[in-house]
Amino acid sequence: MEPFYPACPGSRFRILKRFGACGQFCTVPSLRVLLLYLLSLVAARADTSADIQLRGTLRWGGDAEGGAPYVYHPPNDPDRLIGFEVDFAEALCSRLGVKSQFVQFGWNNLIPGLQQGGNYDVIIAGLERSAENLAKMVMSRPYFAFGQQLVTRADHIQPLHLADLGSGSVGVLSGSSSFRLASAQPGLQVRVYDDNVNYFRDLELGRLDAVLTDTPIAQVNLAGNAKLRVAGPPFEFGHYAVGLRAGDTNLLNRINAAIEALLLDGTLEQVYRRYGLWNAEQAALPAWKPASSELPPTSRVRRSALREWRTYLPILLRAAVTTVWVTCAGMTLAVAWGGLLALVRQYAPKPLRWAAIAYIEVFRGTPLLLQLYFIYFGLAQQFGWNLSAGFAAVLALGLNYAATEAENYRAGLEAVPRGQTEAALALGMTRARAIRRVILPQALRISLPSVTNDFIAMFKDSSIVSVIGLLELTKEYQIRGLDTGDYIGVGLMTAAIYFILSYAASLGVAILERRLR
């Protein structure tokens, strides 16, 4: 099967079209305004349940990127959206008497997006009905039962459990219960991914020792894949539930009733059978009762990361170490390779010069993210060059920034007056010595401020390497922001670290510049 689903822009267009259709419910705009006004008289706070009924659609947030079998675009028909959650949402909506409307949103930000900015009423995205998630939002009764599944390569006898991995590496989805479980295992190297596809690829390539994921994901991705196998039975069973905003009690009750009905009348059984997901755990869902200890989310206080800085600052600083070394190594490569490119472009014979120009234009003219994917996944797939994530990250940053650096140095070289070369040659120096002794020292002084700018820019750009599973500062911020719900507190600490580090770099260069002058 095709393991890689690029986010499809078609889904967004479809959303817009559906927005257009929802106007049919109230043909006269002023009538709608009036209704809303009357409604606001009845309830102090607008009820999402009434909104949905008024609008005639339930907007549910999810992430179709690498979302099989939940929500995904099938490779043979990329304009369609399918998945067991799509079918579940359709069934749920038809019970509620409204249309179903999918809203694409990044998995990491689904929960904060529910509170604001997400433009969706509920989340249906394989959200675990965990104590952690219940602290952040209201959750419906379960619509699906899942377990944790360890996956490893077919040629591995061991491991059968997380503990068997020792100090090995395991890939997990960020913000998932797998992430929580793996992080709690001492000694284990946890690599965090933003989607459910790329860790399997890295596992195949030997970049990971195992993947810990939800059973449906393991099931879909292992089907027909002879290289991978499940390791041990599923464990840590849990439930997926619909996520709602706190206070949406009406909607919660209606959704709970609808789910119960769908479970009892066999609609969901049909859906899950269609995707090969029906099992004993799903059959037990109608009998589910909430634990008596479950507290409503409003009674829980949001955690303040600033107050708990002793916990969060070291975590962020550890991630900052990755940011710093990736940037320093990347910039070192960029400076060396860029310097060579600039010299070749400026002084080498024509064919070499053209090659340098082509390199510079291509690497400047294409996105860094694309280059990173190409180097990390593309080279492994095409040539079997199995680079480690750290190496690939440094390589991508270095090769990309080398193009920028080359142009910096060229500007520096060209800014040195021609007369300087002539004066050096007139003294009897060879061209090479003239460049080394006279041109380069002056060109470097001219280029230095731009190099500093690029260093600081790369420092921030390095956050992009989280897409290949490197846990750097911005990624850690996302994870901890999600954990605590305190985006401002964690954000302030993260920003402070970025600021202090980049300001220190500027100061360092300023001192260097003064010494060179």
Add this chain to the structure above:
Amino acid sequence: MSTSPLVEIRGLKKQFGSTRVLRGIDLTQVRGECVALIGPSGCGKSTFLRCLNQLETHDAGTVRISSLTLTAGETLHGRSLQQLRQTAGMVFQQFHLFPHRTALENVMEGPLQVLGTPLPEATALGRELLAKVGLTDRAHFRPSQLSGGQQQRVAIARALAMRPEILLLDEPTSALDPELREEVRDVLVRLGDEGMTMVVVTHDMELARRLADRVLFLCDGLVAESGPPDEMFTAAKTDRAREFLRRVRA
């Protein structure tokens, strides 16, 4: 000292694209002689000078400087090119001092980098030459901290540090304010008195009068007239030279 001329040039030609800049220049110069090249802008004076140390390569004619023969259309290589540049030192209109080095380091750069002179000797030579151009107290100044006249004197010292047999000077006083020209003229005249051979391209008639044994008037790529400065400046034979001299003096 050998009696044969230091410089012998016959029928030197140079063109840039279709523009014929030099159309056949002859020059014979003995050791210790100072020749001034004057003439309207764009008549090829600087190009002629640059052909002598091969910053440009001439297209036709024969050139011999000291023991080196320059072939038309060919640039010398390796050691011979270095030897030519060492034999014929050059001073530029815009000085072209190395801005990232001090006055002393500028003077030492050639001996250290090209001749491989040990540091103590190069330093001693640098100080001696700075003293010669009257800049002992400016040894550790950067070019940007020096006046134009001082910079040009450092540039002369830098050229002398290679112990050249001949000095090529490309408008050495043209970039200077009038009151600063005199200090550069004094240095050059003193060098001439000490027996340095020089070819100076200049619009500075005062410099030509004080320095030159012979003045060549270049016009349209040819030597239109030549003679001792007094004769040339008071009784030029050609109309072009008289016209030119009247204009530069006005």
